[in-house]
Amino acid sequence: MNELPTFLLDGEEVPFQPGQTVMQAALSAGRYIPHLCYHPEFTPHGSCKVCTAKVNGRTVATCTTPAEAAIEVESNTEELNELRRTLVQMLFAEGNHFCPSCEKSGNCGLQALGYDLGVMTAGFRHLFPDRPVDASHPELWLDFNRCILCELCVRASRDVDGKHVFALGGRGLEKHLIVNAESGKLADTNVAVSDKAVEVCPVGVILRKRAGFAVPIGRRRYDLSPISAQAREDAPRPMEQRHD
Amino acid sequence: MADDFPDLEARVRRIASGWGHDPARLVQVLREVQEDCGYVPPRALTLVARFLRLPFSRVSGVASFYSFLHTEPRGDYRILFSDNITDRMQGNEALIEAMCRQLWAEPGKVAGDRLVSVGRTSCIGMCDQGPALLVNGRTIPALTEERVRQVSDLVLARVPLGEWPAEVFVVRDNVRRADLLLGQSLNPGDAIRAALQRGTRGWSEHAANERSWREAYVGTARGPVATLEEIKRSNLRGRGGAGFTTGTKWEACRHATGLTRYVVCNADEGEPGTFKDRVLLASHADLVCEGMTVAAYAVGASQGLLYLRGEYRYLLEHLQQVLERRRAANLLGAGICGQPGFDFDIQIHVGAGSYVCGEESALIESLEGKRGVPRNRPPYPVTNGYLQQPTIVNNVETLCAAALIAVHGGDWYRSLGTLKSSGTKILSVSGDVARPGLYEYPFGVPVRQVLEDCGALGTQAVQISGPSGICIDPTEFERRIAFEDLPTAGAFTVFDASRDMFEVARNYTHFFAHESCGFCTPCRVGTSMLVGAMDKIHDGNGSQHELSEMARLNRVLLMSAHCGLGHTACNPILDTLKRFRPAYERKLRSLDFTPAFDLDGALARARQMTGRDDAAAHLGSPP
Numbered sequence: 001m002n003e004l005p006t007f008l009l010d011g012e013e014v015p016f017q018p019g020q021t022v023m024q025a026a027l028s029a030g031r032y033i034p035h036l037c038y039h040p041e042f043t044p045h046g047s048c049k050v051c052t053a054k055v056n057g058r059t060v061a062t063c064t065t066p067a068e069a070a071i072e073v074e075s076n077t078e079e080l081n082e083l084r085r086t087l088v089q090m091l092f093a094e095g096n097h098f099c100p101s102c103e104k105s106g107n108c109g110l111q112a113l114g115y116d117l118g119v120m121t122a123g124f125r126h127l128f129p130d131r132p133v134d135a136s137h138p139e140l141w142l143d144f145n146r147c148i149l150c151e152l153c154v155r156a157s158r159d160v161d162g163k164h165v166f167a168l169g170g171r172g173l174e175k176h177l178i179v180n181a182e183s184g185k186l187a188d189t190n191v192a193v194s195d196k197a198v199e200v201c202p203v204g205v206i207l208r209k210r211a212g213f214a215v216p217i218g219r220r221r222y223d224l225s226p227i228s229a230q231a232r233e234d235a236p237r238p239m240e241q242r243h244d
Numbered sequence: 245m246a247d248d249f250p251d252l253e254a255r256v257r258r259i260a261s262g263w264g265h266d267p268a269r270l271v272q273v274l275r276e277v278q279e280d281c282g283y284v285p286p287r288a289l290t291l292v293a294r295f296l297r298l299p300f301s302r303v304s305g306v307a308s309f310y311s312f313l314h315t316e317p318r319g320d321y322r323i324l325f326s327d328n329i330t331d332r333m334q335g336n337e338a339l340i341e342a343m344c345r346q347l348w349a350e351p352g353k354v355a356g357d358r359l360v361s362v363g364r365t366s367c368i369g370m371c372d373q374g375p376a377l378l379v380n381g382r383t384i385p386a387l388t389e390e391r392v393r394q395v396s397d398l399v400l401a402r403v404p405l406g407e408w409p410a411e412v413f414v415v416r417d418n419v420r421r422a423d424l425l426l427g428q429s430l431n432p433g434d435a436i437r438a439a440l441q442r443g444t445r446g447w448s449e450h451a452a453n454e455r456s457w458r459e460a461y462v463g464t465a466r467g468p469v470a471t472l473e474e475i476k477r478s479n480l481r482g483r484g485g486a487g488f489t490t491g492t493k494w495e496a497c498r499h500a501t502g503l504t505r506y507v508v509c510n511a512d513e514g515e516p517g518t519f520k521d522r523v524l525l526a527s528h529a530d531l532v533c534e535g536m537t538v539a540a541y542a543v544g545a546s547q548g549l550l551y552l553r554g555e556y557r558y559l560l561e562h563l564q565q566v567l568e569r570r571r572a573a574n575l576l577g578a579g580i581c582g583q584p585g586f587d588f589d590i591q592i593h594v595g596a597g598s599y600v601c602g603e604e605s606a607l608i609e610s611l612e613g614k615r616g617v618p619r620n621r622p623p624y625p626v627t628n629g630y631l632q633q634p635t636i637v638n639n640v641e642t643l644c645a646a647a648l649i650a651v652h653g654g655d656w657y658r659s660l661g662t663l664k665s666s667g668t669k670i671l672s673v674s675g676d677v678a679r680p681g682l683y684e685y686p687f688g689v690p691v692r693q694v695l696e697d698c699g700a701l702g703t704q705a706v707q708i709s710g711p712s713g714i715c716i717d718p719t720e721f722e723r724r725i726a727f728e729d730l731p732t733a734g735a736f737t738v739f740d741a742s743r744d745m746f747e748v749a750r751n752y753t754h755f756f757a758h759e760s761c762g763f764c765t766p767c768r769v770g771t772s773m774l775v776g777a778m779d780k781i782h783d784g785n786g787s788q789h790e791l792s793e794m795a796r797l798n799r800v801l802l803m804s805a806h807c808g809l810g811h812t813a814c815n816p817i818l819d820t821l822k823r824f825r826p827a828y829e830r831k832l833r834s835l836d837f838t839p840a841f842d843l844d845g846a847l848a849r850a851r852q853m854t855g856r857d858d859a860a861a862h863l864g865s866p867p
Contacts, residue, residue, distance in 0.1 A: 046764075046806070047764050047765070048765050049765050049766055049805075049806070052804040061620075061804075066622075083799070083804060086796065086800050087766060087800065090766070090769035093769065127772070149762070149765075149768075164301050164302060167304065168305050169305045170308045170309070170762070171311075171598075171615070171762045172760040172761065173757070174762070175761075175762030178301055178305060180300050180301035181300065182289065182290045182300060
């Protein structure tokens with residue numbers, strides 16, 4: 001078998017399969033690059049920009065940048081981590097995030113990334129948007145206050161569930177998650193509890209009713225080890241197909 | 245409000261079938277529903293989804309993206325004042341206030357039993373004859389107090405828009421200096437025939453007679469390649485601002501493999517202060533079509549799309565007439581100019597209020613009936629453009645120049661301008677000048693000469709190429725308009741010494757926040773944070789903290805924004821801070837930090853309720 005081509009990530013060689021992105025190759029090799037909107041099972045789209053790194057001196061989103069032999073990627077530098085800290089702060093300031101009362105605490109990608117990067121404050125004035133909760137569905141509820149607009153549920157519903165339950169509406173700071181019903185209510189969509197879209201939310205927007213705190217705080221994913229130590233968990237894997 | 249339109253289903257059905265139930269025409273369908281109903285009722289979204297076989301969420305997501313589409317009633321008369329800095333300088337704010345008073349309206353709200361709404365919108369390309377407004381999408385320029393009163397009276401009398409006096413809608417060209425492009429006098433078809441002729445020169449009779457033109461060029465370096473060579477030789481560069489070499493773009497598209505190829509004319513002239521394409525489309529529409537057709541010939545495309553910005557909706561009927569005339573003259577359609585196999589036609593797509601759609605990949609998304617969000621690149625449009633097929637997207641002015649080059653050749657074109665910037669550039673001059681309008685110069689013209697020609701006195705600053713461009717001060721007026729010095733998409737906005745350059749930057753900063761598509765975190769949040777900082781300074785609560793926060797935001801935007809909008813959103817602030825720092829410092833407090841929150845002001849309501857206004861009911865005013 002031919003040896004795989006490699007590129008340099010922070011000075012160390014990372015092998016890659018042709019066609020992989022920088023992010024996919026790094027995670028496959030167990031090397032962590034911070035990310036929020038990237039998910040191993042979906043086509044990357046590069047909106048959160050937390051994975052921004054320097055490739056041959058140019059800043060790019062590593063989740064959408066194809067890996068190439070011999071490129072030099074700088075990721076774990078103070079300059080880039082400061083950028084990521086600011087982006088995470090922007091997300092905290094943009095929504096309404098109250099970790100102590102959130103069911104997702106400990107399993108939340110945003111919270112885990114904040115801890116990992118050492119984000120101590122929101123750093124910007126909070127925007128305190130008015131985002132009413134949708135509790136119309138008998139088994140699920142949506143807390144839009146926590147949405148970071150990563151579009152994972154949009155992609156999952158469209159690409160895996162084949163349903164288009166979620167989409168984005170508005171633009172700029174008014175951009176927000178919408179559901180596939182004229183009433184705007186989740187109860188009027190064909191969402192199912194077993195949908196991929198329901199499980200993919202990295203923050204606490206899409207939640208099951210009557211299932212809170214099944215795993216106690218302290219024993220959750222990012223309580224056990226920091227997000228940066230779990231690179232392989234996010235290494236690329238084939239997309240589940242669940243059209244029913 | 246489902247009772248508003250008992251025949252809604254029939255209306256939507258008619259519109260959807262007019263566009264062939266094509267999901268890629270979603271924006272056009274929504275725009276026509278709005279023209280028909282005054283807004284897009286939620287039930288219409290469901291109907292559009294059904295007729296175009298799209299999910300409701302997709303239709304709703306698109307409808308809410310474009311600022312000219314409303315899913316709630318906005319009144320029978322929907323008035324939007326252009327709110328560019330030039331409109332401000334021409335006094336639009338007093339006029340908005342006057343109109344609101346006359347109509348008993350509040351800005352941004354619907355008034356008078358759903359009669360009218362008065363709001364603001366980004367620059368509508370009338371800077372040379374502002375202030376201007378749009379009423380139900382139609383342009384009324386050159387507003388005065390009398391004109392505003394006249395409009396208010398027409399609205400109050402509920403006169404249908406079609407019966408308003410024609411003179412209120414008259415838009416002038418204001419061409420002040422014409423060179424080879426604005427002064428051209430080609431007849432329709434001249435450029436196409438020249439391209440075809442250039443192609444046949446050198447062909448053997450045999451090949452020309454026995455094979456179609458598409459086959460004939462494959463084995464030879466002649467045919468459409470000859471025209472492509474002239475474009476390359478001319479060194480024509482894109483006039484939309486980026487300055488990419490047109491010949492290189494066309495060649496890449498021509499060589500890309502695909503089922504078909506597309507030529508897209510970018511007439512989404514959204515950069516505040518730019519209005520040259522408006523005039524080219526109004527008075528040189530044949531030349532624009534000619535350029536598109538020559539491009540189609542050179543790259544081998546059979547379908548053209550003209551993306552007309554929503555603000556120029558008033559040009560649609562005129563453009564359609566031009567297309568009809570050209571079809572009748574065999575300058576569009578099958579076998580153009582009698583050349584077998586040369587099939588090409590143009591469809592017009594009207595935008596709906598989105599600056600970011602001027603970015604070529606966002607424009608393509610919009611053409612496909614999606615939210616206007618820039619794509620990840622690579623791949624580039626030349627290989628994966630409209631419907632994933634090889635596509636060239638060119639600015640209106642670029643295509644006009646290409647048509648001239650097809651007639652006169654690349655060497656002729658390159659003899660004008662500078663070494664790296666060949667040909668001429670049309671500048672849209674506005675602001676504090678005696679003679680605003682279009683000025684076409686060979687590249688290399690110094691800023692000083694433009695200022696002299698347009699009658700600018702006591703100039704403090706010139707904004708070159710709009711908010712995303714560069715702001716220069718009098719020490720730089722010897723600099724030249726050229727890609728190698730001051731590249732520009734055409735805006736040339738002049739500010740005299742009476743203008744507050746901080747307010748100029750603040751207006752532009754609001755513009756970017758309003759137009760951010762919201763796709764990426766840095767731009768979506770960062771542009772709003774910039775607005776927050778600029779407004780805080782404006783309100784007299786700014787301090788060093790705001791300046792350092794803006795510097796930090798700029799770093800984030802430059803490093804990580806998804807597209808040019810984010811990369812340049814901080815330019816107006818940085819340029820004016822560098823050159824006009826006192827305009828900021830005058831407004832700053834000497835402290836390191838001042839809260840934006842006015843504690844004493846927040847008590848005003850309590851004072852009013854308790855009927856107190858004594859000293860003890862006030863907190864010490866901020867230092």
